[in-house]
Amino acid sequence: MAQVVSHNDHPTTTTGLDHRKMLMWAFLGSDCLFFGSLIATYLLYRGKSITGPYPHEVFNIPYTSISAFVLLMSSLTMVLALAAIQRGDQRGLKVWLLATALLGTIFLGGQYFEFTFFVEHNGLNLTNNLFGTTFFILTGFHGLHVTVGVIILLSFFVMAWRGRVSQTQHLNIELAGLYWHFVDIVWIVIFTVVYLVEAPNIIG
C-alpha cells in the first residue's frame, strides 16, 4: 500500500523515480514469477488428465474471446482515466474509472458464468481431474487479481466522487493503472496458452 506522506521537505530520490512507482514495478516483476509458476504447472499437466472432461469438450472460444476483449478494452479506459486526471479533468476521471471497474466486473461475471457452466453442465470441478485442478487454480488466481483491481478502482472512484483525488496525485491513478494493465497482459498469456492452444470449436 502506498504512503500518504508527501512532504515538501523530503529529499528527492536517488533515481528521481517515486518510491511507490519503483515498489509497484518490483511487485509486478515478482508477480510475473507467481503467474509464471502457475502457467508452468498448467503446461506441464496439459494433456495429462486420465479422465474427462477434457479441455476441447468444455471451452467455448467465442464466449471467452468476448470476455477477453472486454478486459482488454478496460485497459483503454484505464489509460483514459489517467489522462483525465493528468490534465485535471475530474469528470473524465470519474467516468473512466467507473468504466474500467465496470468492464472488469463484466469480465469477472463472465468468468463466474463460465465456471458455473463448467461445473454444472460439463461436470468439471477442482478435483475430478488434472485439467480441472490446474484450470480453475490458474484462472481463479487471475480472477482474484482482477477482483483486487476492481476493488482498488472502485475505492478511487469513491474518492474521486468525493473530490479527493487532486491533479497532483495522478501518480496514485498511474499506479493502479500499472497493476491493471499487468493483470490484462497476464490474461493475454493465459487466454493463449489455456484456451487458444486447444482451439476446439473456433469455427463453430
Place this chain on the structure above:
Amino acid sequence: MAVASGRKYSVLRRPTVATGWWGWFVTVDHKRIGILYGITSVLFFLLGGIEAITLRLQLSNPENALVSPDVFSQLFTMHALTMIFLAIMPLSVAFFNIVIPLQIGARDVAFPRLNALSYWVYLFGGLLLNAGWLVGRAPGSGWFAYSPLTSTAFDVAGGMDFYVLGLLMLGTSSMAGAFNFIVTIINMRAPGMTLMRMPVFTWMTLVTSFLLVTAMPVITVALIELGFDRFVGTNFFNPTMGGDPVLWQHLFWVFGHPEVYILILPAMGIVSEVLPTFSKKPLFGYPFIVLSGVFIGFMGWTVWSHHMFTVGLGPVANATFAVTTVLIAVPTGVKIFNWLGTLWRGSIEFNTAMLFALGFVILFIIGGLSGVTHAAVPADAQQQDTYYIVAHLHYVLFGGSIFGLFAGIYYWFPKVTGRLMNEKLGKLNFWLLFIGMNLTFAPMHWVGLDGMPRRIYTYDSAMGWDFWNLFSTVGSWVILLGVLVFLHNIMRSLRKGEVAGNDPWDGRTLEWSIPSPPPEYNFAEIPTVSERDAFWSEKYVENEDGIPIPIKKRPSSGGKDTNDIHMPGLSYFPFVTALGMAICFFGVLIHISVIVIGLVVMLFGIYGWAFEPADPEPESGSH
C-alpha cells in the same frame, strides 16, 4: 492509495506515544523494528537449538528410545524450518533493518509501515508454524516436504497444514521486506553514493532482496498447490490422477536453491565489512567481491536440479546442472581470495567480531569444498540423503551463515545499544562455538560416507557408527555451552558493557559517523559521499606511501537544529493488518467464519493504512 487529507485523522487516530511496551506495537522506526527482528530470531534460534540437542541425544547411542520415530521426524523437520525461516533469514533482516539506512545515509527505509508489517507477519507466521507442537502434530515430512509424503493420505495427523500456512505467511513477510529494501537501497542513497561506492553489506542486501522477490513467488505457488491438494482435494501432486510428485521437487528447489544464497549472501556481506575494519585496510578487490555476489545471485537460479540428481532426470539434465554447479563455485572462490587479500599485510585486530569473520572464512571453505563434491553426479548418487549432506549443509549454514551473523552481532551491537560486548566472554563464546561446531559436524562426513542415512531415528550398533555419533552429541553440548555464554554476554553487556561512543572500531562506513545508539532521525545532516569507505575518507588521508594519516580536524555533525527533521508517524495499522492476516490463516484450520473475521480485520487495517494522515493531530501533542 492516498488521499488529500482534509481531516486530521482516519478511523483511528495516529498514535503519538512511542515509549513503553506499547511503543513497540506502533513503531515504524527501522532501528526498533530491527531490534524486534533480532530478539525474535534469537528466541527462535534457541528453540531450533533445543530441537537439535534433542535430535543429537536420540542419536547418541544405538537403539535409543528417547523420542519416538514420529516425534523424531517432527523434530528434524521443525529444526530445519525454524533455523532457516525463523532464525537465519530474520536475523539477516534484523541487520538489513538496523544497518542499511545507516550505511546509505538515510533517515529511514522507503516504506516504514510496510517494514513494521513485515515484522508482525513474520512473528505470526513463526507462531503459526510452531502451533503444530501445541496440538501434537508439527510438520514431519522434512523441510523440503517431498510429495507424496505431504498428501493427506500419508500425513494423516495433519502436521503439514501448519507447514503450508506458516510458510505462506513467512514468504509474504520476506517479500514485503525485500521490496522495501530494494526501493530503499536504489532510491534513498545519500548524495554521491553511487552503486560502486555502496558498502558491500548494502550490496549483498540488494542482491538478497532481488533473490527474495523472485524466489518467494515460486514457493508460494508450490504451497498454494499443496494447500489446495490438502484442504480441497485437488490433484496437483496426486499420482493416482496423473499428478507428478517431481513437479513439487522442481518448484521447491527453484525456490530452494536461491534460498541457499538468501541465507549466505548477507553473512558474506557482514564478513566483507568486518574483515577490512579490523585489518585496517580497504576491502581488497571491491568490484570483484560485488560482482561475484551479483553473479552468485544470477547463477543461484541455474543450479536447482543438483538437488535432484538421483531423481532420474536423464544424463543431459544432470550434466548441465553439474556444470552450472561447478561454475557457481568460481565467484565464491573469488570472494574467498579477496578476503584473504584483504587480510594480507593488514594490521589485524583479533577481537570477537574478527574471530567470527575468520571462522566464517575457514568453515565456509570446508563447507564449500564438500559442496563442490556434490556437483559430480556419480559421487552425489553416493552422498544423497546421507550424513555427508548433513555435514556439508551445517558447515555452510552454521559455519557460514551463523558465524557471519555472530560476527555482525559483535560488530554492530555497540551501534545499536551504545555499549560494547564483553571481549573475554566473546572469545570464549567464539571458541566454544568453533570447537563445538567442528566436533559435531566433522564426524558426520565420515559416518555419511560410510552410509549412514540422514533422518533415521536410530541405527544398529553393528553398523559401527556408535562412536562418532556419541562424539557428535558431545559436540552439540559444546555448542549449547557457547550459545549460553553468548546469551550471558548479551545480558551482561546490556547492563554494564563499556560505553562504546560513536566509533569504537575506527569504522569505515557511515553508520560509525553518528552517535550510538543513533538518534531517531539517524543523521542530523544527510552526509555527502565522495568515496567508497565514506566515513574512513573523512578521517584519514593517505600519504605518498599509501599509509593512512589521520586528519586532525574531525568533521563535526553537531550544532544543527534537529527539531525540524520530519520523521514518519507511528501507526497501528501494520500490526492490525498482520493480525487480520494471522486470524485468516489460523481460520483455515478452524472455521470459515474465522477466515471471514480475519479478512474483515485485514481490510480494516489496509484501508485505515491507506487513509492514514501523515502526521498525528497537532492538538494531541507532537514528538
